[in-house]
Amino acid sequence: MNVNIRRLGAFFLVIFAVMVGDITYWQVIAASSMVGRADNPRQQVASLEIRRGLIVDRNGVVLAQRTIDAAGLVHRSYSDPSLSQVIGYDSLRYGKSELESTYDDYLTGKVLGTSWHSFIDQLEHKPVVGDNLTLTIDDRLQQQVASFLPGSPSAAIVANPHTGEILAMASNPGFDANQVSADNASYWSSLLQDPQSPLVNRAVDGYYPPGSTFKVATLSAALDTGVETLDTQFDGQAATGPLTVDSHTFCDNVIQSCAPFNNLPAGVTSVSLEQALMYSDNIVFAQVGLKLGKQRFLDYARRFGVDQTTPFDIPVQVSHVATPGETFDNVQLASTAFGQGGLNVTPLQMLMVTEAQANGGVIPRPVLVKQVTSPDGSVVKSASYGTLYQPESAATAAQVTAAMVQVVQGTGGSGFEAQIPGIQVAGKTGTAETGGSSLPHAWFVCFAPADHPRVAVVVIVEHGGEGAFVAAPIARKILQAALSIQQ
């Protein structure tokens, strides 16, 4: 009998060991996936107890904070709806987006300082106080930029071309992050169903053909490689078209006129390269692209950041020089050189091309979060300023700037709508065809003052029409507002 009692004991020992193994599985191995389940109420309750950090603009204006309503419920509340696609939302039901997502660990105090205070607070189970974010955004400018944009889909970015600091970033149509953070279900579903996708930050996630604004990059490549000079002359058909590349004829509507394509004023049949930029002559830039050749053109596109992931504080769509999977032949090369073809870019990408000209050939790393500070005011993390890319020489940048000044200030320049009395503006229009019967996208990129640039601006109005008449006037207002605030 005793033998059997011992065997029974051994049997229980084995079963208990199996149970310990199973509990170890649930408590250690499967723990993180189980804790992360949506039906785990713990994280929700815990997240409400965290004193989520503030988000303020460069002057300390509070943009996002934790508030408790009359019913005792904790909400995230936002003061400027035009920043909803930049700051994002923080909802128990719909998650987090943009800065609220990328800086969540700081805002929730998960990135702990090494101070004794935080350690002792943790031992005493005091409520966690998150770190605060200081943005490079100037909310005064931000609100003005938002008011200058039309209500239709459009976007604008204002930046300091030397530091890369983003001073304003607006995208229309916007939404109210307060409603999302309050878990308003009907509002959320209306946002998801809206065909204009208000949740998308068009400034960094919009993906558009850049049209003629990309001629700035083509010109940079041509001058930087020495393939062309600003004085290179294009006469007759070389200026007006039609141009035939590998059996494809650009501007084949020869019976009437090539005017809508070469953009030349009536009677002009001969232009320098500088004038070609001023008038935005597609025929000339198609030839410049062909002369550069596929390899050098793609190399320069990449130097400006196209086809590369842009490091930024919020997620950025990658710009592409060609539709992935399509062959990049000479026709594509010629089209891409004047900003069409398979080329699709974000407004942030065009800002970077513009900044290179304003900043001596250097594209600064774009910065949105200036610094992260702990509740006691000490700096936890500072933005990393510096060079992102150096696509061209300072001399090339100066030459391109001179040509861009002609675009705005020159007689017959396409960007004359951006003129500001007393200040030299360098800019470039863009009118990007999208096919079909809808209006083209209206673009304008610029910086001012041209000799000592303080601000760079990019504006796009989706299907807005002519860049010169739709986007340039908006850019002028933005420049004026930005320059007056900076003084």
Place this chain on the structure above:
Amino acid sequence: MTARYRVRWLELLLLVVSGGIQVLGFVLLSVAQHRHLVTSDLRYPVVFIVSTIALSLWLGRAAPGADQFLLPVVTLLTGVGILMVTRLDSGLGHRQVLWTLAGELAIAIVLALPRSVTQLRLYKYTWASIGLLLIVLTILGGTDINGSGYRRWIGFHGVYFQPVELLKILIAVFFAAYLDEKHELLASARIRLKMIRLPPFQYLAPLVLVWGLSLALLVKQNDLGSALLFLGIFLAMIYVGTARAVYPVTGIAMFVVGAIGAFHLFPHVRDRTEVWLNPFAHSSTTGFQLVQGLIALSSGGIGGQGLGLGMPYKVPVVTTDFILAAIGEELGLAGVVCLLALLLFLVFRGLTIGIGSEDGFQKLLATGLVATIAIQTIVIVGGTTRLMPLTGVPLPFLSYGGSSALADFLMIGLLLKISAEAGTVP
């Protein structure tokens, strides 16, 4: 009985250690809940420890030779149980303390009775009949206090008792008595069927009858956990009693057939099996409790959230069937493993007492009692952690439950008495 008085020093020392751990637990809980120590929060452990020390001193007179490890281990397990129940519902904690005091009184009385444990065997059919009659009475005139749709309690004047808890002790006594009487017969092989030697199944009839009756009554009450427990006790004891593996093997084979039959016959058995196999597909309905229990366990990790700092109250029925989830969340894997180790130690101690006893009935009874504790632990821990389908039984000494606490203490009382009679002094 003119036994000399002897202070049980080892037991007292271990009780002080066990008491210290309990007081520390209540201090941590109080600080977590109030941000500072509220002295009145310590009344439960102090009352419990003082009463246990008094019991130990009484044992020095009533049963000086009884095992000195059982009481400290049980005290620590019960103390942690009171701590967790108090943390989840302080009103229930209060009741649990009163029930454990009643349990200690039961131990004192069992040890004070001048008669030998062996005399229990003389009335084996009486015990079995009383147990079954109580269940019949419960089915007929009992109370359904938790709204399950089944009457499982007998109550008078606001005090409710679950007869099934008493039945498990009575059944263990009956099995031990019967198996000890007939074990020679059962161990022999009379019938030969070609190459296989079959045991004399006919001598099993009374055993199977009593077991079958209790099983039928439990199924009638939809108490599948207890039914599973009784099957386990039956198989463990018949194995130890006959030294023949053919009985448990036959029993398990019959169980498998029965389980497949039940799966096809009863929709609720089918439901439970489905929840066991795919809990996450039913996480908001029938699998809610199981999934929430697993989430609670996972939230605990290795070290636990700390006493009073987790959210185990989000799990349904956490004070009774799912107390393991609460312990796992707040004390972590470390706490759970410690408690399971204590339970296993208790089981081994009981088996050792059985081995040390000279009397066949006492051997079997000791084995049956600790097998009850072991199998009950396996059924509920395995059910909580998806090792087997979930059927509700209390986790011994740890779950909230008056009848369960009283019955568990009564079992410890019997084990102490068996060890005292065998004269095993550690």
